[in-house]
Amino acid sequence: MDPEVYRKKIESDILKIIEEKLKNGQMDAVRAKEIARMLLDRLHPPLTLEQIYTIVPTLDDNFNELISVTLPVMQEHDEKVRMIVTSHAEELIKSGRLDESLQILKGATK
Amino acid sequence: MPLPSTETGGSKPEQVTTIIKKQPEVAQKVPGVQEKPLIDVLVNRDPDDPDSAIQKLLNPTPEAGEKSDFTSQKKAEEQYLVDTQGKYKGELDIRYADPSTKADYLQGQVTGYVEGVIGKASEKKSQEDDVKFSHEDTLIELSGQKFDQKTSGIVLAKAQERISVLFNSEYGSKSPEKQRMVAEQTKQYLELFSKAQTEGSLSNDISAGMVIRLVDENIGKLAYQDRKATENWLGDHGVRHIVGHNIDVSMKLADELERNGQKVSAVDRLMMHQIMIEHDMGYATDVVSKPINQGGFGADGGHNVLAAKSFREQAEDTTSPVGQVFSSEQAAIVHEGILHHDSRAVKFNLGDESPQAKKENVLSAIHVADNTHAFEKKLPEILYNHPDTLRIMRLMKTAGETGDDTSIVALRGQLISGIDKNSAFSDDDKTALKLAANMISKGSYERTVPRICGNKPEFEIDNKGVLTIDVTESAIHREVVGVFAQGQNEQLQKFLGDIAGIKNVDLRNVDSVISPEGTVVVKMRTGEGRDIEKTDYQMKIDELIKNSDFSSFVIEDADLAADQALLQKQAESSQDKSVQLEKVEAVKKMRRLNMEVYQDSQKERERIPEKGPEQIV
Numbered sequence: 001m002d003p004e005v006y007r008k009k010i011e012s013d014i015l016k017i018i019e020e021k022l023k024n025g026q027m028d029a030v031r032a033k034e035i036a037r038m039l040l041d042r043l044h045p046p047l048t049l050e051q052i053y054t055i056v057p058t059l060d061d062n063f064n065e066l067i068s069v070t071l072p073v074m075q076e077h078d079e080k081v082r083m084i085v086t087s088h089a090e091e092l093i094k095s096g097r098l099d100e101s102l103q104i105l106k107g108a109t110k
Numbered sequence: 111m112p113l114p115s116t117e118t119g120g121s122k123p124e125q126v127t128t129i130i131k132k133q134p135e136v137a138q139k140v141p142g143v144q145e146k147p148l149i150d151v152l153v154n155r156d157p158d159d160p161d162s163a164i165q166k167l168l169n170p171t172p173e174a175g176e177k178s179d180f181t182s183q184k185k186a187e188e189q190y191l192v193d194t195q196g197k198y199k200g201e202l203d204i205r206y207a208d209p210s211t212k213a214d215y216l217q218g219q220v221t222g223y224v225e226g227v228i229g230k231a232s233e234k235k236s237q238e239d240d241v242k243f244s245h246e247d248t249l250i251e252l253s254g255q256k257f258d259q260k261t262s263g264i265v266l267a268k269a270q271e272r273i274s275v276l277f278n279s280e281y282g283s284k285s286p287e288k289q290r291m292v293a294e295q296t297k298q299y300l301e302l303f304s305k306a307q308t309e310g311s312l313s314n315d316i317s318a319g320m321v322i323r324l325v326d327e328n329i330g331k332l333a334y335q336d337r338k339a340t341e342n343w344l345g346d347h348g349v350r351h352i353v354g355h356n357i358d359v360s361m362k363l364a365d366e367l368e369r370n371g372q373k374v375s376a377v378d379r380l381m382m383h384q385i386m387i388e389h390d391m392g393y394a395t396d397v398v399s400k401p402i403n404q405g406g407f408g409a410d411g412g413h414n415v416l417a418a419k420s421f422r423e424q425a426e427d428t429t430s431p432v433g434q435v436f437s438s439e440q441a442a443i444v445h446e447g448i449l450h451h452d453s454r455a456v457k458f459n460l461g462d463e464s465p466q467a468k469k470e471n472v473l474s475a476i477h478v479a480d481n482t483h484a485f486e487k488k489l490p491e492i493l494y495n496h497p498d499t500l501r502i503m504r505l506m507k508t509a510g511e512t513g514d515d516t517s518i519v520a521l522r523g524q525l526i527s528g529i530d531k532n533s534a535f536s537d538d539d540k541t542a543l544k545l546a547a548n549m550i551s552k553g554s555y556e557r558t559v560p561r562i563c564g565n566k567p568e569f570e571i572d573n574k575g576v577l578t579i580d581v582t583e584s585a586i587h588r589e590v591v592g593v594f595a596q597g598q599n600e601q602l603q604k605f606l607g608d609i610a611g612i613k614n615v616d617l618r619n620v621d622s623v624i625s626p627e628g629t630v631v632v633k634m635r636t637g638e639g640r641d642i643e644k645t646d647y648q649m650k651i652d653e654l655i656k657n658s659d660f661s662s663f664v665i666e667d668a669d670l671a672a673d674q675a676l677l678q679k680q681a682e683s684s685q686d687k688s689v690q691l692e693k694v695e696a697v698k699k700m701r702r703l704n705m706e707v708y709q710d711s712q713k714e715r716e717r718i719p720e721k722g723p724e725q726i727v
Contacts, residue, residue, distance in 0.1 A: 012160045015155065028144065036164045036168050038254055040164060044429070
């Protein structure tokens with residue numbers, strides 16, 4: 001996945017939320033500008049995928065209305081990590097390294 | 111870093127659930143007057159460019175003229191191309207149109223270089239402790255906060271960490287001198303930024319995150335330009351040039367104006383910093399650096415317009431730090447300063463607070479600063495920080511004049527080997543310096559050695575706005591040019607042409623000149639009046655040229671070179687050329703033998719450590 005395309009997609013999704021809420025009178029101009037300023041500070045290019053995954057969970061810290069964008073990104077990231085860990089643990093089990101496998105699984109759930 | 115939870119599917123799902131439950135049901139309302147322009151921005155946004163829409167949300171209804179379209183700046187660049195058409199024969203137009211001179215591309219190269227160095231440092235550091243040089247955490251920490259007294263300390267501290275990695279570490283360049291210069295410049299830049307906000311020249315609403323990005327970009331531009339400058343034989347256009355001379359002299363000239371009662375605002379000084387940081391970016395573009403690194407000269411011609419184009423494109427991008435921070439009027443002055451940075455136009459206004467007078471003062475300071483960096487601190491990095499290059503250049507001169515191509519190759523190898531052994535350099539320094547070493551040739555001394563002529567000029571503006579520049583011949587100038595059989599004060603002659611527009615001055619009879627416009631006076635102290643004290647660099651060079659083996663070689667070679675020249679001249683006018691040419695060949699052979707004897711003596715000294723190597727590394 002191209003990080004720049006992904007970054008822009010996240011921004012676009014957030015803009016959709018702002019547009020909808022502004023149109024419905026559920027958000028005022030001050031709030032919309034605060035979100036815009038926060039996005040300029042945090043989601044500026046260029047970002048790597050790793051940086052995106054680090055930053056996205058913080059976007060809703062003060063803006064609950066963005067959860068519908070941040071949550072799927074976090075879940076997608078967690079799913080990827082889970083697959084990598086599971087696959088690695090399986091490899092270790094197959095090669096008889098049960099202790100190491102357990103260590104990795106424990107580490108992943110910390 | 112612990113892996114995220116695999117059980118819950120997210121790092122804060124419980125919190126999420128709570129928050130979602132707490133969300134009140136909000137009844138639909140009609141948007142207010144304040145919201146209408148924002149909705150218009152969002153409805154009409156370009157789906158491929160969300161950044162612009164985000165930017166416009168902050169300023170949905172700009173007042174007329176608040177952000178110009180930079181059409182006049184683009185026209186000025188096109189005019190520059192037209193004006194220099196004859197000089198560069200259309201080649202500059204091709205470079206200007208090349209995609210590698212676009213701001214995005216160039217900024218990508220800067221970021222790539224910086225991230226490479228930071229990445230290596232972070233990898234190593236994180237093994238030892240939890241030090242991170244990335245600013246993502248800081249951006250998150252400062253999110254929503256404005257740049258003010260409280261946050262400026264954090265911005266500066268983060269910038270200094272980055273400067274130390276880029277300029278004085280094993281990962282970037284290893285130079286305490288460069289680190290000191292950039293650290294001081296960045297501190298001054300941030301102080302000027304705050305003062306400009308207090309004076310009302312810059313917005314007080316600029317976020318701390320945006321200032322971190324601006325400062326990071328500036329530091330990155332300095333690091334990248336310094337790296338590119340180290341790769342070749344052009345006069346320096348890295349940190350020594352940009353910060354050590356140009357910004358330093360600009361600030362001194364601003365001080366001189368203020369000493370005479372002329373107000374120089376903080377934003378004027380800040381613009382001087384920004385002009386200087388950007389002015390030589392053209393050298394760093396692929397279309398200039400690649401041909402130059404392959405030994406060609408001339409590709410740097412008109413580099414001004416490439417730097418101006420890059421800056422304009424940054425300023426046009428309203429999401430970029432430069433586009434965010436500087437007003438269109440300020441950006442226009444910076445652009446003009448970059449485009450004509452080497453102009454000879456100097457007019458310092460006193461007792462005149464008009465915008466035009468202040469602009470002329472800024473631009474005059476830029477022109478003076480850039481045109482007066484002409485002496486030893488402008489030497490290419492390979493010669494300034496690896497003085498043994500001077501010795502190799504002298505041997506190459508002999509090898510070249512005697513047609514000894516084998517020795518030229520061997521000497522090049524010696525230079526590369528010396529750089530490799532020099533523990534003062536990082537791996538990255540060595541990589542860059544070896545690129546330059548590969549391009550050393552029998553004639554490399556011709557353009558470089560004359561710069562070992564003087565050190566820093568001194569500046570004074572009198573109560574009529576006339577600038578006096580004092581230049582003093584350095585203590586070792588005559589000896590160094592003598593080693594290469596060059597004329598004295600050639601660089602000073604060039605200097606007078608660049609700064610005062612006066613050529614062919616007989617420096618034996620003249621000790622000061624005044625420019626035709628009467629705005630610049632240059633006073634020269636040469637011969638008996640030359641400097642007695644030596645700089646650190648001059649002491650290293652002095653040690654080299656006074657080395658007994660080396661000076662014996664040079665004296666003998668100079669005599670033989672004179673004989674060779676005389677015999678060649680006689681051969682040209684002789685009817686029986688063969689006899690004369692045999693004599694020429696005999697002298698060449700003697701010169702080669704003389705060089706071999708000198709090199710053997712050096713090898714002997716290296717073999718017997720107690721005698722000590724006399725070459726300088």
